[in-house]
Amino acid sequence: MKRAMAWWVPAKGKPLPMAPASVGLERDLEDWIESDVTIAVDDVLVIARQPITVWGTRLDLLGIDAEGNLVVLELKRKQTLRDTVAQAIEYAAWASKLTAEAVLSLADDKFGGREEFEEAFRKKFETDLPEVLNEAQRIVIVAPEIDDVTTTVVDYLATAYKMPINAAWFDVFDQADGERVLVRLTVVEEERARQRPPTDHRPPAKTLDDMRSLALQNNALEPLNELLQLHEVLPSLAIYQTNLNLRKKALDYPSYLAGISIYPSQQGHPDCVTIALNPSNLARVFGATEEAATELVVSLRSALPTVPTTWIGWERFEVRTVDQARTVTQRLRALAHGGAQAAPLRINGGGSQTDAPSPLPTTV
16 A cells, blocks of 8 residues: 655754654544545545435435536445445446436535535636536545555556546544644546547537637627637637636646637627636736736626626626727736746646647638
8 A cells, every 4th residue: 555754854954754653544534535525636626525326326416527527436435445435336337327407417516506506616716607517527536545456446446447537545644733734645646537528419528629619600700700809818729618717827727717708609699709808817817917907807797788697706708809808808908918927837737728829720
């Protein structure tokens, strides 16, 4: 079994080895993960605790990822790890049969309503809830420790059968002040565990050309191409099923923030692209003041038709012409050049992504 070693490094002095904690985790682990699921897995929003399956059993935690797929989190308790793995696979089979409406019903119960769930999803993943839900499932086994047999089984399932399964366990270290340090380890590298084999019913990932094709069908290709010029100041491109986000890493945020979200298809708004902006995001990615970012968004109200939205903190607009799109790009560039330089970019989860500010082609 893999074991981590840890050292505490004081501001001045030599690294000091930390002693492994002598207390067990099993009684604490569920409470910790329920309060913060990122202890076990990063890219998941919990949508249900202890949901009842058709067999009358209860799985521990059910989550959803940025692509709208379900993640089964099963915690080892009194049963053996072998039983825990088998049970988690059983729960994933149950989850695979849930309709989109059933998924939404579970999430609505957890968050207190559809709007609240959609807002929580946007806050977690910086994009709106996908139209297609539960096209694939993933399993995460969580235990205080994982034995060598379970490690071999999980790795075999993930490698030989391409099953989207992983297992996480923890090393704990005592500090002199009575506090503890928790270190997470996983059987499968987490980036690889997120990759799923293609399925017949899973929609293929969208590309930039797909987004341009949607805009062309909607008589809105030229405004989209003008808006894409913002890649000069928002160089990270995340592409989803119905929209794309131009993003950047902010100094005070551990992930990317969307500077602008663009919807090129009709979606009730023919002959235009729909854009969404959040002044708080703009201030953080460009190092500008909240006042300057808010003033920019407010100024667009007189230049563009507005679209009603339930997104807290966001405003939506229709962009019908190249001139309107140019108004958006010019004002965002001005805000970007007036603010401080944000942190260097790194690739971070989300849809299909590009990360280099190289010129984007202007044809379909």
